Amino acid sequence: MRAERSVRRHLAVTLAAAVVAGLLVLVQAELLAGVLSGRFAATALTGLVAVVALRALLAWTQGAFAGRTATGVKSALRRRLLERLQELGPARLSGHRSGELVTLAGRGLDRLDAYLTGYLPAVAVAGVVPLAVLVRLFAADLASAVIVLVTLPLIPVFGALVGMTTKAVTERQFHALSRLGGHFLDVVRGLPTLRAFGRARHQATVIRQVADAHRAATMRTLRVAFLSSLVLELCASLSLALVAVPIGLRLLGGTLDLTTALLVLLLAPEAYLPLRAMGTRFHASMEGVAAADAAFAVLDRATTPEPAASQATAPESGAPRAAGAGGVAAAAGPGRGAPRIELENVTVRYPGRDDAALSGVSLTIEPGERVALVGESGGGKSTLLHLLLRFVEPAEGRVLVDGADLRDLDPRAWRDRLAFVPQRPHLFATSVAGNIRLGAPEATLDEVRRAAAAARADEFVERLPGGYDTPVGERGANLSAGQRQRVALARAFCRPHAPVLLLDEPTARLDGRSEAAVVAATAELSEGRTAVIVAHRPAMIELADRVVRLHEGRVISDTTARPRLPSPAPPPTNAPASHSPSSATPPADAPASQSPSSSVPSTDAPAPSPGTPSTHTPAPSPGTPSSDARRPDGPSPETRTEDRAADDEHPQTGPGGEEAVRAGGQDLGGDR
Amino acid sequence: MNRRMGLRLTWAVLAGAGADLAGLGLIAAAAWLITRAAEQPPLAALSVAIVATRAFATGKGVLRYAERLTGHDVALRAQAATREELYEALIPPRPARHGGADLLSRMVDDTEAVQDLLVRALIPAAAAVLTGLAAVVVGLFVLPVTALVLVGGLAVSGVLLPALTAAAARHWSARIAPARAALAGSVADLVHGSADLAAYGAEGRALTAALAADDDLAALERRQARVHALALAGGTLVQGLTVAAIVLLAQGAGAGSVATAVLALTALVSFEPVLPLAAAGERMAGITAALRRLKEVRTAPAAVAEPRDPAPVPAPPYTVEVEDLVVRHADAARPALDGVSLTLTPGRRVALVGPSGAGKSSLLSALMRLVEPEAGRVLVNGADIRGLASDDARTLMTGLTQDPYVFQTTLRDNLRLAGPEAGEEELTRAVREARLEQWVERTGWDAQLGEDGRTVSGGQLQRLALARALLHDPPVLLLDEPAEALDEETADRLMADLLDATRGRTTLLVTHRLRGLEGVDEIVVLEEGRVIQRGTHAELVAEPGYYRDLWESEALTRSR
Secondary structure (H helix, E strand, O other): OHHHHHHHHHHHHHHHHHHHHHHHHHHHHHHHHHHHHOOOOOOHHHHHHHHHHHHHHHHHHHHHHHHHHHHHHHHHHHHHHHHHHHHHHHHHHOOOOHHHHHHHHOHHHHHHHHHHHHHHHHHHHHHHHHHHHHHHHHHHOHHHHHHHHHHOOHHHHHHHHHHHHHHHHHHHHHHHHHHHHHHHHHHHHOHHHHHHOOOHHHHHHHHHHHHHHHHHHHHHHHHHHHHHHHHHHHHHHHHHHHHHHHHHHHHHHOOOOHHHHHHHHHHHHHHHHHHHHHHHHHHHHHHHHHHHHHHHHHHHHHHOOOHHHHHHHOHHHHHHHHHHHHHHHHHOOOOOOOOOEEEEEEEEOOOOOOOOOEEEEEEEEOOOOEEEEEOOOOOOHHHHHHHHOOOOOOOEEEEEEOOEEHHHOOHHHHHOOEEEEOOOOOOOOOEHHHHHHHHOOOOOHHHHHHHHHHOOOHHHHHHOOOHHHOEOOHHHOOOOHHHHHHHHHHHHHOOOOOOEEEEEOOOOOOOHHHHHHHHHHHHHHOOOOEEEEEOOOHHHHHOOOEEEEEEOOEEEEEEEOOOEOOOOOOOOOOOOOOOOOOOOOOHHHOOOOOOOOOOOOOOOOOOOOOOOOOOOOOOOOOOOOOOOOOOOOOOOOOOEOOOHHHHHHOOOOOOOHHHHHHHHHHOOOOOO | OHHHHHHHHHHHHHHHHHHHHHHHHHHHHHHHHHHHHHOOOOOHHHHHHHHHHHHHHHHHHHHHHHHHHHHHHHHHHHHHHHHHHHHHHHOOOOOOOOOHHHHHHHHHHHHHHHHHHHHHHHHHHHHHHHHHHHHHHHHHHHOHHHHHHHHHHHHHHHHHHHHHHHHHHHHHHHHHHHHHHHHHHHHHHHHHOHHHHHHOOOHHHHHHHHHHHHHHHHHHHHHHHHHHHHHHHHHHHHHHHHHHHHHHHHHHOOOHHHHHHHHHHHHHHHOOOOOOHHHHHHHHHHHHHHHHHHHHHHHOOOOOOOOOOOOOOOOOOOOEEEEEEEEOOOOOOOOOEEEEEEEEOOOOEEEEEOOOOOOHHHHHHHHOOOOOOOEEEEEEOOEEHHHOOHHHHHHHEEEEOOOOOOOOOEHHHHHHOOOOOOOHHHHHHHHHHOOOHHHHHHHOOOOEEOOOOEOOOHHHHHHHHHHHHHHHOOOEEEEEOOOOOOOHHHHHHHHHHHHHHOOOOEEEEEOOOOOOHHHOOEEEEEEOOEEEEEEOHHHHHHOOOHHHHHHHHHHHHOOO
16 A cells, blocks of 8 residues: 555656646747847856756656656556465466466566556646647737647547547458467477478468568558558648748738747647657557556456355455454364365356366265375366365365364465375476475475485485575476476475375376386375375375276265285276266265176285285385386286276266367366 | 668658658748748748748658658568578577577567667668758858757767667666566466465465565666666757757857757757657667577577488388487487487388487487487488488478477368378378367367467367378378377377377387387387387287386276
C-alpha cells in the first residue's frame, strides 16, 4: 500500500513536470518574440536562458520520476501477480499457459513503460498546454486564435477517423500478418526436421515468397496507418501557414505589431505539438494497456467462483477454522506419526472439464502402508496425489486424516508432514544443496549429504565441479533426467520427520541403472512411513504392500500384494487382454486379494513378507547403488509381489492408445 | 538487388530530409514574411514568401508520409534479405548449442534490428544531417559567425549526446540483462516449480527471492532512467542556449530584425530532427549488439566439412559400414561414441540399445552427417560418406530424428514435407503405419497445427514424425526412439507395427524398449560410447549382462 502511494506521488511529479515544462514554452516564446522584435532589450536573453535551464531541469525531473513511476508500478503489479499465482496453486498453474504467465510477470510488464513514461505525460500536456496557448492567443490576436481554435479539433477528429480505418485494415490483415510474421521463426525452429528430409534448401525460396507477401501486407496497412500522421502534419503545418500569411498581410497594413506577430508565429505550432506527440505515443501505449489488461485478468480470476481450487490453495481459507482450535500443531491433524488416510467417496473435477478426474473414490490407507497407484495415463493417479497434497479439493466426498477432515487442517502444517516427489520435479536455479534443502532450509550440510547418499545422489554430486555447491542451472539444465530425479528424491529424504511419502512416477524416463538406484532409495525412504506411489514400472510396484488400479477416475482393483514368483519367462509379445469386463466394473469386485489365476509357487527364493520391499534388486543396501544393473552370475532370484492376475482382469484401454493419450491430457498434464 | 536497395534507401533519406527541410523552410519563410512585412514593403515583395510558406506547409506533410512509406518498405526488404542470408547460413548443420529454442527466437528478433537500424537510426540521422547543413548554410549566408555556433550546438546534440546515450545504454544493458534474467528465472521457478514449493512449504521463500530480484532490477532501471533523462535535459539546454547565443551575436553584429528572426527561428527548428537522435543512440547499442550476434551466427563454422568435389551418390542397393567410429561433442572430456563398428546390409535391421547418454543418437548424427567424426569411417558401398555432399548423404540415411518439429501449417503439409510428391494413398498408408489414422480422422487433414493451431501431444508428435519418416522412405531408415513419449500400451503397439512395417527395409533403430526386438537381425548394446554386447535377442537374453537385466526388468513392467 505504501509502495502504491509513493507511485502515485511519483506519477504526480512526472505529470506536473511535463505540464510545467510545456507551459514554460509559452514563456520562452514570449521572451523570444520580445527580443526578436526589439521590444525587450538583449538582457531579456538572460531570462530566456533561465527559462531554458528550467525546462531542462524539468525534463530531467520528468524523466527521472517517470522511471520511478514505471518501476514502482511494475513492481507493485508484479508483486500482486506473483502472490496471486501462488494463491492459484499448483493445480491451476500446471496448464499450458504457465509459460505465458512467466512472460507476463517478467518482460510482459515492461510494455507498461511506454504507457507510463511516454503516453501519460503526453496526455497531461495535451490536456493543458493547447488550452493555455489558445488563451494566450486570444489575448494577443483574436483572428489567429480563431484559426487555431477551428483547426485544432481537426487533429483528434482526423486522428480518430484514420485510427479507426487503420484498425479495421489491420484487423482484416491481422491473421495474415501474424502468420506470415511467424513463418520465419517457425521454419528456423524446424530446420533440423527440414534438413532430415532434404527440404531445407527448398524452404529458402518459400521464405523469400513469404517475406514478400508479408511486406506487401504490411505496407498495405501502413499506407493507411501513416495517413494519420500525414493528416496531423498537414493540419499543423497548414494551420501555421494559415496563421502566418494573414498576419503578414495585417503587418503590412500596420494593424498588428511585430511582437504580437512573432509571438503568434512561435505559439501557434505549440498548440498542435502536444496533440501530435500524444498521437504518436498512442500506439506504443496500447501494448502497455494490453499488458496491464492481461495482468488484471490474472488478478481478477480471484473473483471467479471456482470454489474447490481457490479454497484448496489460499491458506487463509483453510486456516480460520483451524486457527481457533489452537496453533499449527493441532491444525496439522491429530498426532505427528504416520496417519491413517481415508478417502470417502471422493469426486474431483477440474474446471472446464466434463469428466470427473476422480469419481466416487473410497480408499483407506493405513499408517505405514505402502500403496502403489497403477493404471494408464489420465486414470486419476496424479490427481489422487494432488488431492492428498491439497492442490485440489474434492467436489464431493471428503478426505480424512486420522479422522479429521483434511479441509479443516492448515494446509501448510499438513504439507509439512508430507514428502513429495513430483513426476517432473522442478529444480531451482540454485545449488544442488539448496535444491535438496528445499523442504528443510535449516538442514546442515551433513544432513544434506546424508539425504543425497540415501537417494543415491551422492556419487554424481560429488563428481560435479563444485560438489554440493554446483549450480544446477535453470530448471536443472546441468543435470540429466536421472540425476534430477535423484536430487528430488534427496529433497524428500531431507525431511526425515515427514511421515507420509507421495511419489509420482519417480522412475519415469530413467534408464535401467538410474531406475534401480531410485527404486532402492525409495524402498529405504518409505520404510516406516505411509507411502503412496504412482508407479508404472514393476520394480516400483513391487515395493508396495498394496496395488490400487485406477481407471477413468475410479478404483477398479485394489490388491494386497502377496509375495509370489512369476514365471521366469518373459510375457509374450502383445499378449492380448484375457477378457474384457466393461469399464463400468464396480469397484466392489476389485479387492480380490487372492488372484484367480497363475499363482506360480515360489521355488528358488523365500517369499518375502509383505512388509519387506522385495524387488528384483537384491537387498537395497545403501552404498551399493545400481547393484542390479549387472549381476555377474546365474539366473536371478526373481521375487515378485505384483499381482499379475488383477492386472489381467482389466483391459488397459478401451478403444485404443489414442484414448489414453487424450485422457492423459486431462490429468493435470501430470500423467504423461 | 543491392543497387536497387541503395536507390530505395536514397529515396527514403531524401524524402525524410525533404520533410525536415520543408519544416525548416516553413518557419524561415514565415519568419521572413512577418519580420519583412513589419517593415511595410510593397505587397509584391512578400508574394514569394507567401507562396513558399504554403508550399512548405503542404510539402512537409506529404514528404513525411513518403519518407515513412519508403523507409518502412526498404527496411522490410532489408530485413527479408537479412533473414534469407541468415537462413542460408543456417542450412548446413551446426554443432548443437545450449538453450537452442531461446537462442533461435533471439536470433529471429535480431533480424528486426536491421529494420530498426534503417527506420529509427540511419534514415532520421541522414535527414537530420541534411537539415542541419541547410540551417548552417542559411546561417553562413546571413551571418557566418552564427553558423559556427549552430554547428557547435548541432554537433553536441546530434553527435555527442547520441554517442553518450549509446555508451550509457551499453553500460546499463550489460548490468540490466543479468538482473532481468535473474528475475525471469525466479518467476519461472515460482510458476513451474509451484508444486514443489507448495509441497515443501517453500512458497514464501521463493516469493521473497523473486521480489528481491525485482528490487534489484528496479533499482538499475531507475538509474538508467535518470541517465536517459539527463540526455533529454541536455538536448533542451543545448537547443535553447544555441538560439540565445545566435540572437545575442546577431544583435551584437547589428544584423537587423529580419535577419535575426530568420537566424533564430531556423536554428530553433533545425534542432527538431536532431534531438530525437539521442534516443536513437540509445537504441543503436542494442542494434549493434544484434548485428554482431547475427554476424557471429553467419560466420560460425559448420559442423561438418563439405567435400570440394562431391562424389556421385552410389547406386542402390546400399551397404553401410561403420568402422571404429569416434564422435566427440565440443569440448567433452569423454567421446560420445568411442570406436563403434557395425554393418547394415540391404534389408538388415539393427537395433541400438543402451542407457541414455550411451552414444546412440551420436551414431545417428554421424550417419546423417550432422557431426564430424573424430576418427573412424562410415562407408556406403565402400565409399567414405565424407566424400559425398552432406545433403546427399542425408538422402541415403535419414528418418525419425530427435526433437521432431510441428510446423504452423496444416496436418497434410506437415506430413508432406517428407514427401512432396506423395499421393493421397501414400499419405494414408504412412499415417496408418504410424498408428496416426484415428487422430487424423478426428482432426482432419486440413487442420492447422503448431503454435496457434491445434496442440499436438507428445505422443501424436512422435507418431507424426514416424509417419514422415515412413513416407519419406529413405534407402536406410534411421529411427531415433520412435516410441518416446508414448504411454506403454501405445508404445508396445507402435513398436510391433513398426517392426512389421520395416520388415525388409534397411533400418537402424535406436530404442530403449526391448519388446519386439526378437525380430531384428542384430542388437548392438552401447554403453559410454562403446559396444558392450551384440547379437540377436536370443543370444543376448541367454547371456548375463545389461541386455538381459533390462529385458527382465522390462518383462516385469508389463502390466498385463
